[in-house]
Amino acid sequence: GGPAMFDNILLTVDLSEPRSWEKALPQAVDMIRLSKGTLHILSVVPDMGTPLVEGFFPVDYEKQATGRAAKALEKLVEREVPDDVKVKQHLKFGKIHREALKTIKKSNADLVVMGSEHPDSLREFLVGSNADRIVRRSPVSVLVVRA
DSSP states (O other), X not given: OOSOOOSEEEEEOOTTOGGGTTTHHHHHHHXXXXXXXXXXXXXXXXXXXXXXXXXXXOTTHHHHHXXXXXXXXXXXXXXXXXXXXXXXXXXXXXXXXXXHHHHHHHTTOSEEEEEEOOOOSXXXXXXXXXXXXXXXHOSSEEEEEEO
């Protein structure tokens, strides 16, 4: 048998952190091209929880944040994913690892691809621990591309 074939690959991206996808995206594209499957790209707008100060976030924070993220995700796909690749965009709001695990099931992903960064700041540490949770709980294989 040749290389493993994947009908659905789920790539997680952090729209505010290009290093989360710069290396991972081209790999996911190459793999999905071989199998002529669908590349699912997931971005999660993190739910910051209840603000300490009421009125700290605008009432429609979720709508505004997801609206902005949806546009950014579309731009990213237009710019970085070749036209011959079938893409489905998934934009979620909530806890990153939870939404990722739900999307793995919903998209029938055979493989999850994600970038990993070295934890040299709190933000990257948080992203790193999300990756860790996804790796531990994912029902399918996860390819962690070193950034």
